[in-house]
Structures are given as structure tokens and as C-alpha cells.
Amino acid sequence: MSPNTTLEQQLPVLSEDVSSWKGASVLSVTQMTPGGLSLVFEIAHQMRVMVQTQGADTRCQGKLLATVFYEASTRTACSFQAAMMRLGGNFLHVDGEGGNSSAAKKGESLTDTVRCLECYTDVTVLRHYNQGSVGTVIEAATKPVINAGDGVGEHPTQALLDVFTIYDELKLPLSSNATENSKPLTIVLLGDLKHGRTVHSLAKLLAKSHTAGVTLRYCAPAGLELPEEIQEYVAQFDHVTQETMTDLREACQQANILYVTRVQRERFESDEAYQAVKGSYVVDAELMQQVPSDMIVLHPLPRIDEIDPAVDSDPRAAYFREMENGMYVRMALLALVLGKV
Known part of the structure; x- marks a missing residue:
């Protein structure tokens, strides 16, 4: 049983109903129903057509994404950042413990870092080296958090x-x-x-x-x-x-x-x-x-x-x-x- 089992059961079920996703955090694939998976796929296909035909749109204009990575990342970080910009939004990036600009160097907790970033942003994408860490943040978060990898847990x-x-x-x-x-x-x-x-x-x-x-x-x-x-x-x-x-x-x-x-x-x-x-x-x-x-x-x-x-x-x-x-x-x-x- 994973450290997040109880939390996973408490998180919203992500289904074919679009409203089930709005404002939701994504911790585990176990949250998703087959219908919810199909919904993501349908929209992803629409996004591919949109990018290939017009490059971008403005649906997320005014929205800001925080990418917070305590482990190295190229594809996950850049694809989320590109995704937000293709939707007309923007992003700010925090390099976790590896970056000189991170307050983790001062001993700030992961939860406090994300709660502070939520004061400026609309959604957080978080990667951390400890399994269960993303779930802990989600419990305290007030805005959506998307798991970008928690140790050897899930992605x-x-x-x-x-x-x-x-x-x-x-x-x-x-x-x-x-x-x-x-x-x-x-x-x-x-x-x-x-x-x-x-x-x-x-x-x-x-x-x-x-x-x-x-x-x-x-x-x-x-x-x-x-x-x-x-x-x-x-x-x-x-x-x-x-x-x-x-x-x-x-x-x-x-x-x-x-x-x-x-x-x-x-x-x-x-x-x-x-x-x-x-x-x-x-x-x-x-x-x-x-x-x-x-x-x-x-x-x-x-x-x-x-x-x-x-x-x-x-x-x-x-x-x-x-x-x-x-x-x-x-x-x-x-x-x-x-x-x-």
C-alpha cells in the first residue's frame, strides 16, 4: 500500500464529466476513470490539431503556472511550460533545492514554498525526490497541484x-x-x-x-x-x-x-x-x-x-x-x- 492510499481515496474522481476536473489536483492515475481518460485524449487530440493549424490560442490568457522541480527535468518541465504558453498563459519556474534562488536553501518547507507560490499563480506542477511529498502538499494546497513525479512513486x-x-x-x-x-x-x-x-x-x-x-x-x-x-x-x-x-x-x-x-x-x-x-x-x-x-x-x-x-x-x-x-x-x-x- 502506498503512502498516499488514504489521500488518493479522498481526492476527486476524474471522470468524463468536465466539471470533475475543474480545480482538481492530480496525484495518481488511480483517480481517473476510463471515461476520464478518454476525455483527456479527446482534448489532447484537439490540442494537437490546434497547434498544428494555428500554433496557439488564448484560452488561458492571464493564467500563471508554477513549475516547481526538486529533481532534474527537461521534458516534463519544458512540456508543461510550453503547454501553458501555447494556451496563452505564462509560467514561473522554481529550481527547488538545486537552485540558488530557492528558499529551500534557507530551510523552508516544501508545503510553505508551494503555499506562497499559490499567492501568485493559478496551478502548480510539482516534482520532488521523496515519495509521498506531492500528496502532502496537495492536502495543504488551495489551488490545483499536478504530480510531476514523487520519488519512486508515480508520474x-x-x-x-x-x-x-x-x-x-x-x-x-x-x-x-x-x-x-x-x-x-x-x-x-x-x-x-x-x-x-x-x-x-x-x-x-x-x-x-x-x-x-x-x-x-x-x-x-x-x-x-x-x-x-x-x-x-x-x-x-x-x-x-x-x-x-x-x-x-x-x-x-x-x-x-x-x-x-x-x-x-x-x-x-x-x-x-x-x-x-x-x-x-x-x-x-x-x-x-x-x-x-x-x-x-x-x-x-x-x-x-x-x-x-x-x-x-x-x-x-x-x-x-x-x-x-x-x-x-x-x-x-x-x-x-x-x-x-
Whole structure:
């Protein structure tokens, strides 16, 4: 059971009803119903069309976003900032403990930092290195807070853009009746499944939302297996099958998606422990010749050495398209919580 279980139960259910999102904080994918997921996808698709045809609009003009990051970020921070600017709003950024301008250097609590920022802004996107920290802030916050990663806990907005990309790449419907018109999926989750908060959120979201049936194949180096509490959450859904495999080629047979994650050096207690598992699995051109011809490769990025850059030119490599989709999904989220849909 996660540290935020009780809080998650108290948070609003995010459904196909637009009003359920307005003013809501987003802590976990467990808040979202299948209908709520479809709503995000529909709006994200509209945002993509809007950006591609006109570049931006003004629906969030006068609104201000705070991006508060106590861990390094490129894609999540920049895509949220770009999303807000594409919607006509603006942002201010706080670099947490790593920045010389942060009051955390003076010993200010995380909750106080966010409560002060709320005096100037309309919504906060928060990343912190301690699991449960974002939930603690949400309990005290007076305005919407979106979880951008809490330690090894969850990363719900990454899971949203991952599933959006899965549906988009596999040409599955994004509409409100998507779950009825969908098909069973087989998805390989590869790499550091112990520390990978993107995988934790993705497994939960797929289990809860893709009712047409999901097979999740876990492929991790020894000691980096998916935590038991995540597997237990997934196991409550009868339409989900969980498999643990060690041979990557075997795991990819009949798979629709290969979701690759890096071994997270920053989570290890020693460099020796990291080096012992680094490079355990590598996706290269040779592997791509042996897997299904229509299997899509995703990665939340950054990558280190787990995907050979030679794979980038393969049309099945969708990780940069995945990153672009992140902006559209985050535009949809900001518009929803700010009541600007």
C-alpha cells in the first residue's frame, strides 16, 4: 500500500464529466476513470490539431503556472511550460533545492514554498525526490497541484501521454467509447521497474482503463523487479495478465508495445551496484529484426545506453513522437483543471 492510499481515496474522481476536473489536483492515475481518460485524449487530440493549424490560442490568457522541480527535468518541465504558453498563459519556474534562488536553501518547507507560490499563480506542477511529498502538499494546497513525479512513486502525466501514444500509434480510437472499440494489448515493460515511477503509473493506468484486456510482461535486471504493491494493484483487475520474463526476445514475441526505461543511476546507493546491472538489456537493430514488424518502441527518456541510436530511424521507434504528444496531453490537463476547455 502506498503512502498516499488514504489521500488518493479522498481526492476527486476524474471522470468524463468536465466539471470533475475543474480545480482538481492530480496525484495518481488511480483517480481517473476510463471515461476520464478518454476525455483527456479527446482534448489532447484537439490540442494537437490546434497547434498544428494555428500554433496557439488564448484560452488561458492571464493564467500563471508554477513549475516547481526538486529533481532534474527537461521534458516534463519544458512540456508543461510550453503547454501553458501555447494556451496563452505564462509560467514561473522554481529550481527547488538545486537552485540558488530557492528558499529551500534557507530551510523552508516544501508545503510553505508551494503555499506562497499559490499567492501568485493559478496551478502548480510539482516534482520532488521523496515519495509521498506531492500528496502532502496537495492536502495543504488551495489551488490545483499536478504530480510531476514523487520519488519512486508515480508520474501520472507521463502515463497519460504514454497511453495516448500507444493508442495513437496502434490506431485505436481516442473517443469516449474507446474502451468498447479497442482490442487486447500485450506490452513489455523493460528496465528498472523497481525505481521507474513512469512504469508504476503506466501499469496502473493500463490495468484500470484498458478493459479490452492487457498482458503486461515484466522484464527487469535482477533486483530491479516491479514492486509487489504495484503488482497487487494490477492483479485486482480480471482482464489483466501479468508475466515475468528474463529473455527480451522471448518477451517481445506477439507484443504490441516495448516500453523501455533506463536503469536509474541516481537511485542506487553505490556506483558498484549500478554498474552491476547497467547495460543488462539493450534494444538494437539486431533485436528489432527479431521482433514483430509492427511492435512500437516507447521510452519516457532520457536514455543512456538501453536503446542504440541506430534504432531511431526505425519507423517503429516512437519515443520522440511520444515526447511531442506530452505537450498536447499536458495542454489538455491544464485546460481541464483551470476550467478552460
